Amino acid sequence: MQIKFDQVSADYQLGPIRAKNIIDDVSLQIAPATFTAVIGQTGAGKTSLLKLINGILRPTSGSIQVGEFTLDHSANKATLNQVRSRVGMVFQFPENQLFAETVEADIAFGPKNFNFSAEEVDQSVYRSLERVGLDQSLLKRSPFSLSGGQQRRVALAGVLATKPDILVLDEPGAGLDARGKQEIFALIKKLNQQDRVTVLVVTHDMNDVAIYADHVLLLDQGKVITYQETRAFFSDQDQLTEWNLELPDTLHLQRQIEQRTGINFKQTSLTRTELIDQLIEEKLL
């Protein structure tokens, strides 16, 4: 599904404190089946942007088009719920939302809320458990008896079980070890490529951006600084310096090799394979 922001502004409210324009006049179009990395400093509005797509946060002005639904300031509960059934949102540390007595019941919670039939619920529970790489023997266990990494997967499965067309994730790798994080990202990438799910991921790790994302969305103080393809984004060194962004490891290595040898590579390498290919091409290997 396509997502289109049309001059969207939004406030953030926590208790009596109200942050004005945490999203400030954003217009943006995200094509279906793309994998977008949302980056920016703390307080840039990354999470709020994801919440807007899911209808958790309503815009103060402007409107968001999600597939055939329009979300604006006066969107009613029915529309919001319909949007939520199409958009899966994985919050930061999603294992904190587990509550049911068994893993099975927890994963089935979303599909049941969105009125899946009993068969569909069963089916999607098994399918999403398999997707996140957990064994079926866990189904009858209490989610609270699992390890942190497993809990994270169960929570993710709970979101995938609603079969979303759009998946928005807020730092899905936070607090996981390198391997666990890689597995989660690989899983999301697979969903994106095989099921053509539109993905938006908030992340702070430029390596994840380079390896997995095909688009980068840079936010600052609620405004879109840039939205472009990943390779183009990392190719413009001057811009990256101006935005004060770190380079992904492979690209950092490439730039150093270029500096030392004086040879400028033809392409910006985003993955190790790409870097090796170019090294061979330049006869450095």
Add this chain to the structure above:
Amino acid sequence: MNKLILGRYFPGNSFLHRIDPRAKLLAALYFIGLLFFVDYFVGFIWMICFTLLVTKISGVSLSIYLKGIKPLIWLILMSVFFRVIFTVGGTIYFSKGPFAISSYGLLLGFFSFNRFILIIIISTALTLTTKPIDLTDAIDALLKPLRLLGISTAEFSLMLSISLRFIPNLLDETQKVLDAQRARGVVFGEGNLLEQMKKIVPLIIPLFSSSLKRAEEMADVLEVRGYQPSKKRSSFRQLSWRFHDTASLLIMGVLTIGVIILNQFPIIEQWLL
């Protein structure tokens, strides 16, 4: 959740904000006690005037205080209602079985209504102008005499300050879990009472689990750092008693004298009954 005013602190620099929390707490408790010694209508006018003055000084608009009363208004009206219909005296306007509406009943109902409202306003004024942490220090200070009896007040005040400290975190967390379950298709505030109660489960259990986890971590950290509340220790925040703190307690004396004098004049009552 965001509407609860009682217990919330509004930063500011009014005279009320600057009074020592011990003085404020004592004065508030004294005021509440004093309310029960007011016998006549004029006395209540006197107390209302004082309360309005306090709200004025606090620098917080009266509408905020009224918002604080709102969630409790039905509870108040109900108890006032029972007070009215079960009290008989003076002119009886209506009666049926044990119930009656009389002039005396109405007057007493009015009195208890006033007491409720004034208690809420004064305690709201206390919490609006005092940081929770200062309030705990004040409670700790006022409980000190109990130590002579061998009761460990330090543990109690540590408990109190920890729980107050984590209220914002809990609110924050509630909002997060609320959002997360909404994203999974829960529509809060819909359906009949039973359905609504069921929807609370996915909200309460994650909060319980994370609170317990945090409590355990907190206990570990306290232990690792060798914290023992029963030991005598110095305090990071020092409370200093100044002249205006004494003065504010003297004002309570003035208020009391006013009540004693006005208790001699049942002016409205004589005219009514």
